[in-house]
Amino acid sequence: MNILLINHYAGSKEYGMEYRPYYLAREWVKQGHQVTIVGATFSHLRLRQPQVERDFQEEDIDGIKYVWFKTPEYGGSFARIKNIIVFLWKLRKNVKKIAKLYAPNLVIASSTYPLDNIPAHKIAVAANAKYCYEIHDLWPLSPMLIGGYSKYHPFILAMQYGEDYAYKHVDKVVSLLWNAEDHCKERGLASGKFVCIPNGYNPDEWSDEKFELPLPKDHQTAFDSLSGKTIVGFAGGFAASGAVITLVKSAAELIKREDVHFVLVGKGPEQSAYEQLIKEQNLTNISILPSVPKNLIPAINKHFDIAYLGGLHSELHQYGTSYNKMTDYMLCSLPIVQSVDEPGSVVERVGCGIRVEAENVKAVSKAIIRLANMTPEDRKKMGAKGKAYVEANLPWSKLAEDFLKPFEL
Numbered sequence: 001m002n003i004l005l006i007n008h009y010a011g012s013k014e015y016g017m018e019y020r021p022y023y024l025a026r027e028w029v030k031q032g033h034q035v036t037i038v039g040a041t042f043s044h045l046r047l048r049q050p051q052v053e054r055d056f057q058e059e060d061i062d063g064i065k066y067v068w069f070k071t072p073e074y075g076g077s078f079a080r081i082k083n084i085i086v087f088l089w090k091l092r093k094n095v096k097k098i099a100k101l102y103a104p105n106l107v108i109a110s111s112t113y114p115l116d117n118i119p120a121h122k123i124a125v126a127a128n129a130k131y132c133y134e135i136h137d138l139w140p141l142s143p144m145l146i147g148g149y150s151k152y153h154p155f156i157l158a159m160q161y162g163e164d165y166a167y168k169h170v171d172k173v174v175s176l177l178w179n180a181e182d183h184c185k186e187r188g189l190a191s192g193k194f195v196c197i198p199n200g201y202n203p204d205e206w207s208d209e210k211f212e213l214p215l216p217k218d219h220q221t222a223f224d225s226l227s228g229k230t231i232v233g234f235a236g237g238f239a240a241s242g243a244v245i246t247l248v249k250s251a252a253e254l255i256k257r258e259d260v261h262f263v264l265v266g267k268g269p270e271q272s273a274y275e276q277l278i279k280e281q282n283l284t285n286i287s288i289l290p291s292v293p294k295n296l297i298p299a300i301n302k303h304f305d306i307a308y309l310g311g312l313h314s315e316l317h318q319y320g321t322s323y324n325k326m327t328d329y330m331l332c333s334l335p336i337v338q339s340v341d342e343p344g345s346v347v348e349r350v351g352c353g354i355r356v357e358a359e360n361v362k363a364v365s366k367a368i369i370r371l372a373n374m375t376p377e378d379r380k381k382m383g384a385k386g387k388a389y390v391e392a393n394l395p396w397s398k399l400a401e402d403f404l405k406p407f408e409l
Contacts (some may be wrong), residue, residue: 168186168281205294238271248277266291311339337368
């Protein structure tokens, strides 16, 4: 099958996020498919940007053909909108060329925003191909709820048109959000066209050797000093969206539990707020350690006994979430305290942790106490349910196959 995937922000191991298009495409190539990814030359998510001299410049990465359109850099909202418009205009201008040159059997619109569905559908029609809309976030609902935009804002109206256009013309919707089908149907998607394909993992990155990689000296010294304590851990970005401040406040609630210690590993804009609260309340039961490279996450997580996964109060989470961090924790057989407004979450369904209301410090504290009072063996049994689930359902090779099943020719 010839697969054309359009993702404005597409990345790779070389460029950094967004990784999902790369991991799926790499598996499709291994399975014998021809894959072309169309992306923009600038994305705020990447570690490094592709360097091209012209539009429509091709690059081979691990057997995947990347096609880059030159787009302007951006820092603020208006410049980002300009970047989107330029990418969409160049994509629309090259519809016939793309259809002829790559002759896709399947066209996937996969950018976070939905307006790439219009040129994606036109390419599919020109190539007589199947057409798929891959949902990462529910736009324009996400910027409306998070950013406070009115539904009559020109930007929102444009995005709503793109979403509704997709549901009207699409052959299948592939969603990372497991509970978004009703929303899609309310906007016009026909029954039987919704499939959930969550984020996955690469087993090679979680081999036994990865758990034994040496940690930086400061990290190893810190963990050695906590021998015998129950460690409640978080490893990731210190952003407001992760509600790690709720975990810090829980440390304050549990200051008298001398057998429990909290460890945060990462960096981000919220770190100063954590440090200020720790100083103000003289919290001796919490440590903050610097971030580590992605390949050291297994070696970090193995020192945790309980893992924390949080989020801000949001209606969006009722449609489902797909946290990479959750998969990381589950692969380490860690019981999870999930403080997210997501009834019926994977953590609940699998039974590998406790879900409580977002930003509820007392509920998080009670969940931590419940897990801390369990024997290490019982915690491992609970966490092992998560590992078994991930290994059975979330390898990228399996997800890549599942993704294509509805489109098999």
